[in-house]
């Protein structure tokens with residue numbers, strides 16, 4: 001799906017180049033093609049975001065599940081998690097960026113669980 005869309009983008013971009021050469025004659029066409037290109041690009045980006053695994057989830061599975069078989073991110077509150085994650089930072093050999101991605105991911109999981117409970 002995403003590959004097909006990328007082909008569409010390439011075609012749209014090539015068409016844009018052709019339109020540029022005859023700019024005086026075909027300005028409306030150029031604008032139309034630019035709009036088509038922008039639309040196709042945004043659809044392709046949305047498709048990619050929907051399928052991509054968040055980096056924090058990958059880290060969690062690769063670095064934490066190794067020692068904790070199925071650790072549920074929702075069993076501790078935010079403060080407790082923060083303390084544990086800080087303790088585990090060295091054990092899991094996380095650099096600062098990975099630490100940030102992981103805290104964001106775990107926070108997201110906790111918040112999703114919380115909003116499910118209150119509903």
Ligand code: HEC
Pocket residue numbers: 060063064065066067068071084085088089091092094102
């Ligand atoms: C090298 C093995 C190892 C790795 C990797 C590791 N931990 Fe731990 N973890 C431990 C051990 C051992 C404890 C026991 C408590 C202590 O160290 O004081 C623990 C305790 C914990 C606890 C509190 C106790 C519990 O089981 O609920 C949490 C929460 C936790 N780890 C989360 C994580 C997270 C999140 C990661 C990934 C970033 C991670 N750990 C990576 C070994 C590991």
